[in-house]
Amino acid sequence: MSKSLLTVAMPKGRIFEEAVGLLRQAGYAIPEEFDESRKLIIDVPESGMRFILAKPMDVPTYVEHGVADVGVAGKDVMLEEERDVYEVLDLKISACYMAVAALPSYDPSADVAPKIASKYPKLTSDYFREQGEQVEIIKLNGSIELAPIVGLADRIVDIVSTGQTLKENGLVEIETMIPITSRFIVNPVSYRTKSKQIDEMVDRLAEVVSEEVAK
């Protein structure tokens, strides 16, 4: 990895477009080809940056290991991964929330050994431990809403945004857990060794975020 360029770990997928939009608003020249490319490493020397494009859940791993200096990750990922990185700014993009959901017929009083399906086993386990409820967690990798319908789990813990997926699958939200937005994260060593570049980036992004919030 180049030491002169600031390496930014970006999440592919849902967050990508909004995160790139913020960077452009903050004055970083990100070429158009960035939006469509299949490349996983893109250098933008005119902005002094190298971007690495990772799976959203993996961004904190790249930043913790220092192969990326900074990155963008959802709060859900931060809570699940618990990596040794600094979370320095709430970018207030890709807003959604985590919720517990079940079939409308679900009766909590009859639920003696509850099974909870989720893509987020750690976050789910922490949540139910804090609630003082003992549960069995079933880790799935997607289509979580399927689990209660086919009888794999009693409840699910998943992200809700529009609520359409729950609705179309006949599930109801029974607890709202945590609001989620994307965060700007920093490797602790890079924060010292590249403080000038990183401080400037945080300041510029913070300004754009506060302008967006004021709109």
Ligand SMILES: Nc1ncnc2c1ncn2[C@@H]1O[C@H](COP(=O)(O)OP(=O)(O)OP(=O)(O)O)[C@@H](O)[C@H]1O
């Ligand atoms: N409706 C939503 N569903 C899931 N994630 C959302 C939603 N809205 C915003 N997010 C944010 O987007 C991130 C997930 O992005 P995305 O769905 O592209 O990744 P993924 O779940 O890893 O994708 P994949 O479908 O490839 O497994 C989450 O970490 C969360 O912070």
Ligand SMILES: O=P(O)(O)OC[C@H]1O[C@H](OP(=O)(O)OP(=O)(O)O)[C@H](O)[C@@H]1O
């Ligand atoms: O409230 P909504 O707007 O419907 O969004 C929430 C849904 O979107 C996500 O799934 P995704 O599309 O990432 O598919 P996945 O289940 O395979 O993770 C999430 O896991 C929910 O299922």
